[in-house]
Amino acid sequence: MASLTTMEKLILFHKLERDLFHRLVHDLAQDPMPMRWVIAFWLWLESNGHHDFIRRVSALPGPVVLRFVDEAIACLRCLAREGHGPAAGTGDGSDGRERCLPCTNVLLTKRIDDVGYFEGHREVLDGVTYQYRSVCLAVCDVSSKSVPTNTSGVLAAPPMVGSPVLTAPTVASFPLNPMASPWIPLQSPPPDDYRSLFITFSRGYPINREDIMEFFNSVYGPCVETVMIEKVAPGQLPVYGRMVLRSAAMIPVVLNGRQTAKFLIKGRHLWARIYVPSSKLSYA
Incomplete structure (x- = not known):
């Protein structure tokens, strides 16, 4: 040889x-x-x-x-x-x-x-x-x-x-190849806390998890692992949630280098910032 x-x-x-x-x-x-x-x-x-x-x-x-x-x-x-x-x-x-x-x-x-x-x-x-x-x-x-x-x-x-x-x-200028191999992280993802964003809604105008996931995955690629919404009593509306990303590297991308980013999803506003764990918050 x-x-x-x-x-x-x-x-x-x-x-x-x-x-x-x-x-x-x-x-x-x-x-x-x-x-x-x-x-x-x-x-x-x-x-x-x-x-x-x-x-x-x-x-x-x-x-x-x-x-x-x-x-x-x-x-x-x-x-x-x-x-x-x-x-x-x-x-x-x-x-x-x-x-x-x-x-x-x-x-x-x-x-x-x-x-x-x-x-x-x-x-x-x-x-x-x-x-x-x-x-x-x-x-x-x-x-x-x-x-x-x-x-x-x-x-x-x-x-x-x-x-x-x-x-x-x-991102909008260059279409992705639909036949390209899916991306696979080379390392195990970090704990959820380190790749999460805290999200809030206008009072009385919550956004469901499916719409949130569809919006961010369509804008930034398949970046969202799951979305959790505030657990509320019957008759009440949630005002916050937590979005877990697939990679911590996506956090500055979504926030665009800012502390807080604002998005409009189906006519309703969503604010996102880096997630800080708190025992006072509960999610469904």
């Missing part, structure tokens, strides 16, 4: 990154070139001590993965500016909330407060470029999952601000 070539060994070693790249391009309809840079950025995060970042992203449903892509692209834009871009809220078209990294920070060992951290950090740009050159050009091949036949292409510069290929993706 012939021994593996250096290229084949590299591809086998980075199978996870290669599979995620194919999922981004083929299942989630992303442009291949910026996705190579996104993978390179995530590889740099792992090399900087944020271990298992890519594996944990890979275990998430498609709409959530696109949120991580969106944040990675924002960081790449700052790297491309090399410190010359505008500060938050000073004309770059984004406010402070949009510049934070609610999804990415969930998987980091040390929080990054703002994408502005990457402005002017030449060493980060060098690290990401190294991952792009040494790994992504070789293993992130768009045509097939076989060994790429041409990996000697000239290294392109990181996509600059305003480049059309770095237009931030949104």
Whole structure:
């Protein structure tokens, strides 16, 4: 049996990154070139001590993965500016909330407060470029999952601000592949308390659990495990509930980086915030 070539060994070693790249391009309809840079950025995060970042992203449903892509692209834009871009809220078209990294920070060992951290950090740009050159050009091949036949292409510069290929993706913009394999978490889910949201309704206008589950699963993918509604006496209406998510990583996604998020479900309002266990609350 012939021994593996250096290229084949590299591809086998980075199978996870290669599979995620194919999922981004083929299942989630992303442009291949910026996705190579996104993978390179995530590889740099792992090399900087944020271990298992890519594996944990890979275990998430498609709409959530696109949120991580969106944040990675924002960081790449700052790297491309090399410190010359505008500060938050000073004309770059984004406010402070949009510049934070609610999804990415969930998987980091040390929080990054703002994408502005990457402005002017030449060493980060060098690290990401190294991952792009040494790994992504070789293993992130768009045509097939076989060994790429041409990996000697000239290294392109990181996509600059305003480049059309770095237009931030949104969940609604990219249809999911209905034939794609379902996502399966690679670890046992944490206790319910750590992946729950406390939900409240307008007094006199509760929302049933089926409508809540249908709404959030349709917007964010299959993210809700169960919904529990306040246990009330006959003739009374519930005013709160608890929504258990399949992954704790979904909490900042649903809240969009805020402490409280407001939703409109079939004409009725629902507020969500991080769940804090309380013995005074009871659910049916």
